[in-house]
Amino acid sequence: MKINDYILAEKSIHNYAKIIGEISNLYLLKQDDFSHTNMVWDSDKKVLKSREIVLPNNFIATIEYHPNHFHFHIATNCPKLKEPMVLTRNNNLNYIIKTFQNNLNLIGLEGGKIQNMDLPYPEYLSYTEKPFLPSKNAIHLFEKIRTNVNNTLLELLTHNNFKSEVRIWPYNFDTGIYCKHPDGLEQFGGYAPADAISEFPYFYNSFYKDGKAFLPNINQQLDFGYWMNSNWKGVIYPFKEPNEVDLFLSNGALFLKQTTNKFLNK
Structure with missing residues (x-):
């Protein structure tokens, strides 16, 4: 592998991390330093994970991205809720936004809040084209x-x-x-x-x-x-x-x- 292959992979994954940040900005209490939008790398699960979002039923949810499996996962501790996924392999940004809208509605959040997203590398994840897939x-x-x-x-x-x-x-x-x-x-x-x-x-x-x-x-x-x-x-x-x-x-x-x-x- 050449270093440029790795740099491109980080750029691609950065787009999906930015989606977590955009969603966090909509559903978490805003902080002046924007720390509500940052995330943690879960070393055990190998996922990027948002801060905890409090649901209307007082349970919590987190938005996770699995780079190796090409999907988002909405994890929740509510036993009555399914934990929906948003598949990203071969799916453009329009698909991701619409699927998040539907899935967030399922867990009691107003999915319609999610509209356009400002991504750092739109050439690797656009609204209409298939995304770039790292090796x-x-x-x-x-x-x-x-x-x-x-x-x-x-x-x-x-x-x-x-x-x-x-x-x-x-x-x-x-x-x-x-x-x-x-x-x-x-x-x-x-x-x-x-x-x-x-x-x-x-x-x-x-x-x-x-x-x-x-x-x-x-x-x-x-x-x-x-x-x-x-x-x-x-x-x-x-x-x-x-x-x-x-x-x-x-x-x-x-x-x-x-x-x-x-x-x-x-």
Whole structure:
């Protein structure tokens, strides 16, 4: 597999994650930071999962997307409700929206709220054409990376006694943490797909002090990755070779630990 195959897979899955974010924005209590739209990667089930939506009968539901099985699943703890699916393989965005409208009606929500959707990569999921389908190998690599990143960030939080959720944001599609530290420092760290910062997927770490991007002594040598001091300020460690994914993930964990310590002057 080439790295571009994996990048295309992440772009494709990003579209479906954005659908979860759009639905969450309609049925969850809105937060100023839009955290109600973000989701978690369930490492056991290998699914993207929304926050809990309270149904009219006071039971709860979550919207899940299974990349490897090409379907959404509306999971609920209500024993009297079926748990409907929305199949995405070979189905366009019109089909997905109409099926969600019907299925959300079945669990007591107003499905008609869902109309048009603003997707990051409409060339891979349009209203009228069949969607782009990533290869199974690329999807399995996605599952492996997101599971490992999720566990790495949880370990970083636990080891340092930091407080944060580990969430996936529908806009950037990064798996990240947000931590508040003493002396007005804020940390944004995690893993992101290829974007304007890097042409390759990458681990990242960035800090802000009193609301402004903050860099330590960037002349300090890093074992992995490199500093960036341009429009975006921070440090990244790119993923360039799928055949070396295990090395990338193990080095990425060390990268996050080392750079966090440098930012915090430990």
